[in-house]
Amino acid sequence: MLKSLSGRFLMLTIVFVMLAEVMIFVPSIARFREDFLLNRLERAQIASLAVLASSSGIEMDLEDELLKNAGVFNVVLRRDQSRQLALSSSMPASVTKSFDLRDAGPMMLIRDAVARVSNPENELIRVIGQPVNDAGLLIEVTMFSEPLRVAMIDYGLRIFWLSLVISVITAVFLFLAVQRLMVAPIQKVISAMRDYAEAPEDARRIISPESAINEIHEAETALQTMEQQLSTALRQKERLAQLGGAVAKISHDLRNILTTAQLFADRMERSQDPAVAKSAPKIVGAISRAVSLCENTLAFGKAEEPAPRLSHISLAPLVNDVVDSERLAAGEAEISFSEDVPAGMALRADPEQLYRVISNLTRNARQAIEATGKPGEICIQGAEEDLEWLICIRDTGPGLPPKAHEHLFKPFQGSFRKGGTGLGLTISSELIRGHGGRLELAETGAQGTAFTIRIPKGEHVIEAQAK
Structure with missing residues (x-):
């Protein structure tokens, strides 16, 4: 299949669509990571509202439940230049990395996303962002990186399979289009060439340009001209070969005819016999036959018969x-x-x-x-x-x-x-x-x-x- 034109188009289409999807995938996975972290910040902010709404504080069990639902270990709010620990729990480890989403540009987000997917270690990270609805200057949470990495890998796999399906569908449609618009006309030209090769003397086998594709139409036109020239050359070759085989016979017949004419001519020159007058038509007939033979032979040897215009x-x-x-x-x-x-x-x-x-x-x-x-x-x-x-x-x-x-x-x-x-x-x-x-x-x-x-x-x- 890979040796055929349509098969190669099929494989190249799959490869190029997958490459295009890879170029889209990297920004997409970076965007997914950002959305995941912003979602954690938003959930942490909602959890902190319960603390802010209670003047006497909340119970330890409720605080743990809020942090668990938010997927973080503590929540820090900064409001009116004051930094406040809204929710907190015991830290399982020390923070290894911090990420500030407020000033992160596209390249930084892509870099951090690639680093996170390629790093299998479950690290404790700090995430800083802007509270929603301008409810403060910033919000800060701490969380494990493993849930983020798992979610990113799951998202990437879904994107991969979707891209593969799109690639295959696109390749199939392109395969059918190429098969109809390119391969079929080319195969038609090949079939016409084989058909012509079987009987070059048959003008009906000479290809007739019909393709609507400019390049293939030009190829058909060039092939038509070549076949017409080849047919003429083959006829000429055949005639010349036949003419060569007949040269000896022509020479013999022509010599006999002209010898007869010469005998009568000699008789006219040396004799006053009245029978000479009767010999004149014979001389003319002999010479006419010689001329006719020569003219027909030369006309046959020229091989100038054009292909029939049907x-x-x-x-x-x-x-x-x-x-x-x-x-x-x-x-x-x-x-x-x-x-x-x-x-x-x-x-x-x-x-x-x-x-x-x-x-x-x-x-x-x-x-x-x-x-x-x-x-x-x-x-x-x-x-x-x-x-x-x-x-x-x-x-x-x-x-x-x-x-x-x-x-x-x-x-x-x-x-x-x-x-x-x-x-x-x-x-x-x-x-x-x-x-x-x-x-x-x-x-x-x-x-x-x-x-x-x-x-x-x-x-x-x-x-x-x-x-």
Whole structure:
């Protein structure tokens, strides 16, 4: 318990409250001693009134009883400059110390109180004070010190236990306050850090500053910035590693493409054959493929994809924009597009990134159908389940070749289109993982291909697409 922040607060509170009580205790015990002695003086003064009221004096038994009730051995009054022994009895011992309460200051009272508590000897002491109601110049009594010391110790013990109870109650309330106002927010930050560490690529795990405590809010903000930078760095590292592994293949493919272009260029320079005119488009196509390969490779290596900015968006307008764009790109090709998205369907995603993913999948489907030269259909469907949102892009194309299945979402390996690099599906899968979801190949075959985008609703992450 002492290793925890709240446990240490609990112990420190008890210690500091007890220290405060000690600082209060010393003046209190001095005040108690003074009140005790003044009470004895007052009782002695009342006892002496019986003597003063009797003109013929009082009996010895009555005098002893008055002194016993007052708790003193004799009473001396000074009135009109005359000193009078009002009550007296035999002295058991000689007086060892005298205390004058008329001129005693705070420090003197504290000193005498500490000395009395620490001295266990039962001494005979003289106490001098001012009579109440100005009934004389002074009153003086003699008494034993042991009753005073016993009463002071009893009072001190009661103060100690009361202080201990107050300390414990105060510490418990402070413990609960610290637990709620400090420990709980800190534990929340720690939990967010552990959650992020499990899947740094998931932007939903990046902490969102919410604490009302300025210092913790600043810590959350700094952690959010660090996590965003780390996620970007991890994506860049992963991409660069993949890019390094693909350099050999890129060099080989690029060399073959440019070699073809060079052969046609040499033929154009040395021959007057009319067939040269037919070779020009092939040269342009070869060079275009080389440029496209280089551009895609460089774009993938930059790793500049920002973390998704999640917001609630309506899916139907976004899908409609994608379909309108692909209709224009299809031109005269016999491709029909359909949308099956509930009008009120809304989901939590980055609108720009989700548009890119749906657009990329739809474009791949269109190009696959165009390559066959036959009519086809592309359908984009939206659905909502208890735990996730589903977006399905389905086409009636020729399906994916078996070779593409094994490395479908890996860069430079998962392409199923001639001249493609395989980066489109890789980037799309990465963008969906950033939403905490996954991109799946639902089905493929002679009847067509379907990809499904799954985006979770809850706060916990859906396990990312396996690499």
